Every structure is written in structure tokens, then in C-alpha cells.
Amino acid sequence: MWDLLIVHFTQRNIQLNEEQIALIRSAFHYRKFRKHQYILQQGDIARYDTFVIKGILKTYLVDEKGQEHIIKFSPEDWWANDLYSFHTEQPTSYTIDCLEDSEVLQITRKELEELIERIPQLHQYYHITYRNSIIAYNRRIASALCNTALERYQEFIARYPQIEQRVSNHLIASYLGITPQSLSRLRKQISQLQKINIG
Known part of the structure; x- marks a missing residue:
């Protein structure tokens, strides 16, 4: 069950020996969640960084009218968390729950800091990962x-x-900020454009 995480690291040029792989396996906690079960709820403190090994998670906000605004989907081989809450121990504005029965690997901030101390090459990985997360979030706002x-x-x-x-x-x-009816029209529009391009 840890294999996907190890492959995830090695595919990003993180060279790991057997001792370091054992450290990673001991630092991350394997957990199963049912469909619709919460991993993080608005107002809680994000105690874990979460790596998805099976299933799909959604990260979303709920407005004053109770409407969901989906910020991100996290399928297999993706991370899911509120980094602000995780690193500052402040309550999160987000909720993360499972769209399918899911299996994840989780690590606390203290465990992560200790792991990076013992495996220094992970520092660069997390630096790049967090930077890319900020870039993706900014692009998401600009796109919306x-x-x-x-x-x-x-x-x-x-x-x-x-x-x-x-x-x-x-x-x-919800992710796109439109109605399901508008989504159906978009798909028809794309299908028509594809037919024109093929023709």
C-alpha cells in the first residue's frame, strides 16, 4: 500500500535507499475512509497531510447559503490538505470528504518535519510541491x-x-461554477467543435 507513495517520490527524482524507504513507511499512517466520510471538516485544524492511494477526495468551501464550492479534486497519486491550517494550526475554512471508498496515507506535521530531517532530499520535494500548490491555487482563482x-x-x-x-x-x-445544464451545453459545444475540426 506504500508502493504508490514510494514510486511517487522516485518518479520525481528523489533517490531513496532501503533504510529511507523504511523510514517513510513508518512515518505515514494507512487509513481507510468510506464514501462520503470526512477527512477534514470546516473549523477543524488540519492535523495530517494526506496522500491518496485509492479513491477520490474533494476539497470544498460552503457559503452562508449552504452551497458547496469545490476547489479541488484529489484522485490517486495526489495530495489533499489545507496547507495553511496544517502548518499554522489555525482552523480550516475547507472540508475534505471522499467521493468513493478511499485509502490514504497520512502524516502529522511533527512526523513530516522529523522525516525531512532524516531524509534531507525530501526537503526539496516538499518545497517544490508546496510551491506548485500555491501556483495552482492562484491559477484557479484567476481562471474562476x-x-x-x-x-x-x-x-x-x-x-x-x-x-x-x-x-x-x-x-x-460545482467545480466550474456553473449549473449542470450549462455543463451539458458546454459538452455539446465541444463535440460540435471537434466534428468541425475533423471535417
Whole structure:
């Protein structure tokens, strides 16, 4: 069950010996969650950084009207967390729950800091990962504010090429900030454009 995480590191040029792999296995905790079970709830403190090895998680905000606004999907081989809450121990604004029965590996901030001390090459990995997370979040905001619904949908397909068939239209529409009916129209529009390009 730890193999995906080890492969994840090594594919990103993190060279690990057997002792270091054993340290990683001992630092991360394997957990199973049922579909719709919460991993993190709004108002809680994010105690764990979470790596998905099976399933899909969604990270979202809930407004004053009770409407969900999906910020991110996390399928296999992705991380899920509120980094601000994780590193500052302040309550999170986000909720993370499971769209499928899921299996994850989790690590506390203290365990992560100790692991990085013992495996220094992980410092560069997490530096790049956190930087990329900030960049992705900023691009997500810019896209939501400035891009058309069609552009946002095309970005969604590019970012999540493997999960569209696993996530409901309602949730995809929430991620895009549109109605399910608008999503259906977008798909027809893209299909027509593809037919024109083929012709």
C-alpha cells in the first residue's frame, strides 16, 4: 500500500535507499475512509497531510447559503490538505470528504518535519510541491474570475483527464461554477467543435 507513495517520490527524482524507504513507511499512517466520510471538516485544524492511494477526495468551501464550492479534486497519486491550517494550526475554512471508498496515507506535521530531517532530499520535494500548490491555487482563482466557462471546462479536462467518468456532473459543474445544464451545453459545444475540426 506504500508502493504508490514510494514510486511517487522516485518518479520525481528523489533517490531513496532501503533504510529511507523504511523510514517513510513508518512515518505515514494507512487509513481507510468510506464514501462520503470526512477527512477534514470546516473549523477543524488540519492535523495530517494526506496522500491518496485509492479513491477520490474533494476539497470544498460552503457559503452562508449552504452551497458547496469545490476547489479541488484529489484522485490517486495526489495530495489533499489545507496547507495553511496544517502548518499554522489555525482552523480550516475547507472540508475534505471522499467521493468513493478511499485509502490514504497520512502524516502529522511533527512526523513530516522529523522525516525531512532524516531524509534531507525530501526537503526539496516538499518545497517544490508546496510551491506548485500555491501556483495552482492562484491559477484557479484567476481562471474562476477571468476565464469563460468553456475555458474552465477545458482546463478541468486537462488537469483531471482520468476522473471525469468517476465524478458526477453536479460536482463537475460545482467545480466550474456553473449549473449542470450549462455543463451539458458546454459538452455539446465541444463535440460540435471537434466534428468541425475533423471535417
